[in-house]
Amino acid sequence: MRLRTKRFVIGFIALCVATLAGAAPRQIPLSELFPSPSQEKSAVVINRVLERFHYRKITLDNAFAQSVLTNYLKALDPARSFFLARDIDRFQSGARRLEQGLRRGELGLAFDVFRVYRMRVDERVEHAKRLLAQDFDFGIDETFVLDAEQTPWAKDGAELDERWRQRVKNDFLSLRMAGKPDEEIRDRLRKRYEGLARRTQQFDGDDVFQTFMNAFTQTLEPHTSYMSPSTSENFDISMKLSLEGIGAVLRADNDYTVIQSTVPGGPARESGQVQTGDRIVGVAQGLEGPIEDVVGWRLQDVVDKIRGPKGSVVRLQLLPKSAAMTGRVREVSLVRNEIKLEDQAAKSFVIDDLGNAPGLRIGVVEIPAFYRDFQAEGSGDRNFRSTTRDVRRLIDALVMQGVDGILIDLRGNGGGSLTEATSLTGLFIDTGPVVQVKDSTGKVEVERDPEPGLAYRGPLAVLVDRDSASASEIFAGAIQDYGRGLVIGEPTFGKGTVQTLIDLNRYVPGEQNNLGRLRLTMAEFFRISGGSTQLRGVEPDIRFPTAEFVTDHGERALDNALPWTRIRAADYKKVGSISVELLALKSADRVSRDPGFAMLIERNKLMRDVEAQSQVSLREDVRRAEDERRGSVFKQQQESFLRTRGMEPIDEDAEQIDEDKLDAQREVIARIQVDEAARILADSILLDRTDRPRAVMRD
Template sequence: MQSSFSQILIALLLLFFSGSLLANVPKEIPVSELKPSLTHQKALLLTTRVMKRYHYKNHKLDNSFSKEILKKYLQMLDPNKSFFLKSDINEFERLYSNRLDDDIKNARLDASFAIFKRFRERVDKRMNKAVELVDYPFDFTLDEKYLIDREDAEWAATQKALDSLWRKRVKNDTLALHLMDKDDKEIKEKLTKRYEGTQRRTHQMSADDVFQTFMNAYTGALEPHTGYMLPHNAENFDITMRLSLQGIGAVLKSDNEYTSIQSVVPGGPADKSGLLHAGDKVIGVAQGKSGEMVDVIGWRLQNVVEKIRGKKGSTVRLNIILKKSGSSEITKEIVLVRDKIKLEEQAVKSSVIETPDGMQGKRIGVIDVPTFYRDFQGASSGNKNFRSTTRDVRKALKELQGKGVDGIVIDLRDNGGGSLTEATELTGLFIKSGPIVQVRDYSGGIEAERDPDPELVYSGPLAVMVNRNSASASEIFSGAIQDYGRGIIIGEPTFGKGTVQQLIDLSNYVSSGKDMGRLRLTIAQFFRVNGASTQHKGVTPDISFPTIIDSDYGERSYDNALPWSKIKAADYSDWKTARLDKAESSHKKRIKKDSGFIYLQGQSQLFHNLKNEKSVSLNEHERKAEWAKKENQRRELRNEYRRSIGLSPLSKADE
């Protein structure tokens, strides 16, 4: 399970931008300096006060909540259960499980710092032993397995058990590099740097870092989109929002000791290359065409971000573990050229496609909407030509109708949302009038956002394409189109992001002028006009496509995410124009013989088989055989599809 805000905060702020916001190499912090400050205590009290007053989710700061905070904090420090012993956990639970709520009310932070100091001790001990194991002559002919996913594993009961775990961990790391054709000397150098780097970065965590980690355990134990930013991170946020959007165009998150791709930005270098995908893990970063590939396994997220970001036109090479390889951990080096992500690349685009003759030669207009954008400054200043999603779609609709299209498809795949105003106004282009979405705030009050314009721009056949990454404003639009019966929703279940956040400057609550940081607070929830929330469940398509993305993805995967709920439906009129029964029947017949759908279903099955793999073989022959088997399965599936559409099959050499 994941924690949304705390995992991707730094990457989301910095990965797109050049500059030197975090250019200084942090120093190692003496243990004596790891103690809470008066500013930390005041920020804790302010956060508690604001959360109690304005957070959408009703909560009590009691012993039950205290247990959740402790659990979250330990999870954030040691997500793969590789450092703490079971005896440590038992001690922490005995001392703190029923105490953190009282500590927070009284601005006491000693428990969080005591736990972190123990964590630092455990990291020191483990990394010293790991470095010693680098010289161990491992036998890769033995039948051994290494558990790579320890989320559901128990904490190691003894030092001996932890020693065994780390022996297998180092053996797995060694084998992985060996299979990448690294010689013994290079393997030892890389692993020594990796383990010593993990130890060094733990020593570089300051009192501020410890405080922010605990604060995000506190806020994340309540709800995943609520989080705290230290003053300097808040300042970086302000700076980056004023800079040109440039970089590789990807959002990263922490994934145990790895850094993985959360998403790619439409129009960015990563998106255009087609080489980087959500779920891929970054294990190495190199600068330029010939720079040294630096191993980043075990690095802090912000340090990986610093390595990846850079100036427009510069080259970065990434060594990645492909998500599609599962436990086999197949690696690939990719080359990306950093670039400015132009707003035009995220603007609305339209095209016309001709359906096959067997489908009576229909002409379909496709409008790609990558995000819900709006030039708020231009709109407020009275600029009659300000850019917005709705304005651009309106123009595209009129152009497509002028070309005599037989229907329109709005493509919202990978559209993560944007302006609520745009979601509301865009829906209004396809209906005459009525409510679009209902919003319930932290006080329980409900307001309906309505179509502001009675003009009906397009009344013909309509379909909306969505996938797992369609979120927030995309879900408002597609949900409204579905509720009104205005069109057919096609694709995958959407992300399930149905809440509203506000960034609050805690300094506004003190008179001293001292910067207290920022609090990102969930203050409201969206509900469709039929009364159902888009939260957690998202929008279920009328016509479903096979997917290679987990069903446990998006909001469903976040710890403590708000559950799905329902309120009274708004007053609206169903168009009843979408012929779902006929569409569903035709779809079911089509997918049984359509080679494209058969290929998608095969990909989906392969992915889900890989997802269920929790361990990996430490036997070299077996590991190679696993790789070869998976590659052969993928190649054969792809070649079946190629043969079905008249193309010659690919050999291993062709790939």
């Protein structure tokens, strides 16, 4: 039996890793915050590259320029906590010249906005520190606005003072809800606000330029971005580290750094304690290092704190998505590690206790990513690892075990190699197209099954969720278009675009300065039936009720995302058709009586309620009551479900936890959707058994 304390999630590491501290970043004088000739040249080159190569054709008019300014202001001041209305009026007056200025690489307005921003930050931080010296009355009925994007800019300093009074009061209450004593809260918030001012003062010209150019590129489309020379260098370092770290994709959301996704095989996902939507509020080095409050930090600064050498420990304080603004955090210790190919490898198991279909056995193949060992392949290793090769072996083993059907589980699979998505589809069809790729010139290329023959011709289903993206959507869409199998679960992520990395110096021969790089969207994926996977994703044949909560997720939640569209269908022949009406009815009946789905639905409702909150109460008793209500509902539903499975629930907040039992608890929860998808496939086999062959080996 494995035991752990509440603090150490991964385990104790008796290795201390020393790091050499570099020179502290210096405060940049305002007199240095003006555009350089190389930045102006970069701006011109970026504009030309976008006009020539971007998939969405740019129209650099006044409306576009105004949108660039709006995005830039949002990037700097998303909560409208610093700029005044008179500042915005002056900036917008200058934006009337921004259209032509962008063409000529004129960046004066961008730097002017930032210099004002920096002065406003200094003013606000001093005001916030004065507020910390007073006592707050948490018994008064008042609220704090969470989403200030629709709130008008403050008309004067007095109005902004009041907004900051509420902001500081909310920050104070959030930490109080987390059990911190008042003096510790004051000290922590003082350091948080001082840190905000200090990091803003350390912004150099490259930082300002990158922030503005990303406001420019993302006005066009959300996956296009600019990397300054220093950011490009960090990117190269991270690639050479072979994903050493915690294995998490992060994004900025107002003052928070948010877990966007976790990488299969990485420490974050393996811990079971880091979830999509969690907010990182603190970072510490080693087992005993002090926690640094990172609320309000730049995304890159948080990434730099989390990054570290293999084998070292990083501790994260996480504010769960479900906790909203209540401040209830958990601490997770992770051992940084290299994410190896075998950690992402496909695996399989057999379900033979279906309940609705006694005697039937369903093989499940879990595919966490579409991987291919290009390095081993390039070196001539004929036995290099790949998703397709691994899945082929798993299918052979499942068939030898006498399974009646196979379920491919793509939940949480964010994609990977297009080659693997294409060849994996080829295991289940004889020959034909798999996906169409349209580039910025309108040219369409068709990716086809690379070799004839099938690895498996029996009953098939694919399980997807809201985080199945890119290559997962290509595979699921092809299986659905061919009528080869059922697609079950939730509408997928909707990532249907292709990006490439461009070195800007390629377009300025002889340029001595490093101009940086551009991550450019240059193509779009289309299904063989003609519709794109972009924005809408893949719609399941049979939807789980949790799909009700996928309306504002994935690509659909991004500003300026490319729209869904259609091109001519490829030349392909359907290999089957599946009537889903009766299958859907049978599934809906089971799900309505399943305590596991009742728990998942309630959990999703809580998440939806949290995301829909536009304001929170600043009354402590109200906040605590709401926090306790949510926690109670979640806990009761989970405990009720686990007891129906014969398990005694594990309290994850306990000081000592049986890790083996906790792993088993997580596995049972993860199996809820898999088990129902297997029952649906079993129903399909029983309803159509006379027409469907039993699972057979490949040709």
